Amino acid sequence: xxxxxxxxxxxxxxxxxxxxxxxxxxxxxxxxxxxxxxxxxxxxxxxxxxxxxxxxxxxxxxxxxxxxxxxxxxxxxxxxxxxxxxxxxxxxxxxxxxxxxxxxxxxxxxxxxxxxxxxxxxxxxxxxxxxxxxxxxxxxxxxxxxxxxxxxxxxxxxxxxxxxxxxxxxxxxxxxxxxxxxxxxxxxxxxxxxxxxxxxxxxxxxxxxxxxxxxxxxxxxxxxxxxxxxxxxxxxxxxxxxxxxxxxxxxxxxxxxxxxxx
DNA sequence: ATGGTCGTTTTACGA
Numbered sequence: 001x002x003x004x005x006x007x008x009x010x011x012x013x014x015x016x017x018x019x020x021x022x023x024x025x026x027x028x029x030x031x032x033x034x035x036x037x038x039x040x041x042x043x044x045x046x047x048x049x050x051x052x053x054x055x056x057x058x059x060x061x062x063x064x065x066x067x068x069x070x071x072x073x074x075x076x077x078x079x080x081x082x083x084x085x086x087x088x089x090x091x092x093x094x095x096x097x098x099x100x101x102x103x104x105x106x107x108x109x110x111x112x113x114x115x116x117x118x119x120x121x122x123x124x125x126x127x128x129x130x131x132x133x134x135x136x137x138x139x140x141x142x143x144x145x146x147x148x149x150x151x152x153x154x155x156x157x158x159x160x161x162x163x164x165x166x167x168x169x170x171x172x173x174x175x176x177x178x179x180x181x182x183x184x185x186x187x188x189x190x191x192x193x194x195x196x197x198x199x200x201x202x203x204x205x206x207x208x209x210x211x212x213x214x215x216x217x218x219x220x221x222x223x224x225x226x227x228x229x230x231x232x233x234x235x236x237x238x239x240x241x242x243x244x245x246x247x248x249x250x251x252x253x254x255x256x257x258x259x260x261x262x
Numbered sequence: 263a264t265g266g267t268c269g270t271t272t273t274a275c276g277a
Contacts (some may be wrong), residue, residue, distance in 0.1 A: 034277090062276070067270095116272095208277090209268050213267095
């Protein structure tokens with residue numbers, strides 16, 4: 001089965017690309033980020049017409065995440081919002097559990113805070129959010145299920161994950177604190193699936209709209225699929241749908257996708 | 263050599 005994640009940068013602006021991609025790929029579960037829509041504004045019918053179940057956690061204008069799936073998640077299993085701070089009003093996390101022939105599979109769609117500019121409350125919020133994610137992930141891992149934490153982490157893990165690492169040194173995406181927090185999360189026992197791709201070729205997931213970044217392949221790898229050991233054992237292949245970045249009206253991110261044994 | 267983008271809460275801001 002195919003589990004995918006894609007920061008679509010606005011579901012209304014990206015509806016044609018989203019339906020084209022869903023039709024082409026038919027992922028069993030698709031995690032979306034930056035839907036930039038309230039739940040009522042999500043183009044639910046166009047997605048349901050393709051055979052997908054839709055679960056959203058939106059907000060007005062910014063952020064917003066969703067889970068699309070060919071089969072409905074288990075009743076009552078959908079979790080909206082990252083636990084750990086009742087005062088956090090930003091919609092950046094949705095999680096659900098599916099029962100499959102191979103047993104339970106839990107998937108989360110994550111839109112981690114950008115954190116720029118440095119030295120502001122935005123960077124503090126990013127690090128606090130990452131600490132909450134680590135705590136929540138530790139609890140999930142205790143379940144010993146197949147678990148995929150998928151999404152836009154807004155963290156460049158290593159210098160090799162950027163075409164021009166030097167231009168990111170003063171950016172929240174590449175700070176030692178951000179990278180350290182991601183490492184701590186992974187060290188709970190998760191595998192960065194895209195890292196397992198042949199390292200002879202750099203894999204990026206985001207190319208800025210500005211300065212011809214796409215044409216120059218000036219990209220960064222910030223979208224990640226983090227797998228529990230149980231999910232890692234089932235992993236058959238992983239990759240990116242790079243061609244989608246070359247479509248009309250593209251998102252600045254491309255879909256990332258993992259194939260699991262059934 | 264230089265300037266160059268999107269999406270939305272649209273003439274401001276977040277990314």
